[in-house]
Amino acid sequence: MSTYIGRFAPSPTGPLHVGSLLTAVASWCDARAAHGQWLLRIEDIDTTRCHAEAAEHIIRTLEHYGLWWDDQIVYQSQRHHYYQDALAVLQQQGDIFWCVCSRRELAETHSPIYTGHCRNHPHYRANAAARVLIPPNTSVTFHDAVFGEIRENIAQEVGDFVIYRRDGLFAYQLAVVVDDAEQGITHVVRGADLLDNTARQIYLQQRLLLPSPHYAHIPLVVNHIGEKLSKQTGATALTWDNANVQLWQALTQLGQCPPDTLQFEHCEQILNWAILHWQRDNIPKQFIL
Ligand SMILES: [Zn+2]
Structure with a gap:
């Protein structure tokens, strides 16, 4: 088998x-x-x-x-309950914060990486996006069967990324991690x-122990x-x-x-x-x- x-x-x-x-x-x-x-x-x-x-x-x-x-x-x-559970785990662990920055405000920072403006809001806020708090120098290394070894410094290259959107939709990054594991x-x-x-x-898998x-x-x-x-x-x-x-x-x-x-x-x-x-x-x- x-x-x-x-x-x-x-x-x-x-x-x-x-x-x-x-x-x-x-x-x-x-x-x-x-x-x-x-x-x-x-x-x-x-x-x-x-x-x-x-x-x-x-x-x-x-x-x-x-x-x-x-x-x-x-x-x-049809699987929102799985994503909701994962979001709750991350929230409980202090891995996320709630961001109310508008698209315009984000554009005005002139930085492709989120500046951390809302990091001191660990508790749910209405009309907010949930972002994963990425500690400095967080990097992930993995092996890809076609492209070989890949190393990415998430803190420098991506920053605090969104897993739940302000419009109430779960983001792809969370859904795919939860589904692959489930x-x-x-x-x-x-x-x-x-x-x-x-x-x-992979970072989300690590935080969710998947x-x-x-x-x-x-x-x-x-x-x-x-x-x-x-x-x-x-x-x-x-x-x-x-x-x-x-x-x-x-x-x-x-x-x-x-x-x-x-x-x-x-x-x-x-x-x-x-x-x-x-x-x-x-x-x-x-x-x-
Ligand atoms: Zn924000």
Whole structure:
């Protein structure tokens, strides 16, 4: 029995595109090659940006590509009680403070790092954000399976970060840490746009006495001038009519060298080949379209 539990955790702000397919395929193959489970979590915590139709479209697309998941789909929007409990623990430990600084006030400090203005407010205040109090020189070192050893001084590079927003929404950083632990996730394979979030998440895991999963960040797809491929830079949604070719292309980009003839097979055959031949070490550090 494998102890590997992986996950794919898209935010339903729009349909999946080529970049998100790479991440999905990489995490799926990594889990399946290890005889592990692969869970699907819809990260719809930010209700101002996410919508149910996009979530449904993502789910149908994964099905169409043969990227089947284990267990029930989990929705962050239905898990506020878990995040509330974690926030209460952090509050009890003196790890957070309540910040009422407005966006304008924060901008006027001309500092990308929070200045600590509200640090002397450990007790709940209405219309306030909860920030994690980061002691000076707090740094986190972790190993990433693609990018190697990474060290980040959270105090200098991030500062006291928000885990509960002034608009009453839990922030992504808290939700993802709580969910990964609650779902027993052992391996996180996700896009490199989240690489610089990892130190913050590990810090929260440490404060909440939660285990840290293994991390592997899949390089972002960039265009020829180095822009991240996204809806804004012209990334197109995945189509359903040539899923097999797109899967084959994703495996090729992931450095897995699938044979040419495989692209004309059904998705299931392509993925079966991928499980048998998966080499995580072959994933390149950058993709260029
Ligand atoms: Zn403040």
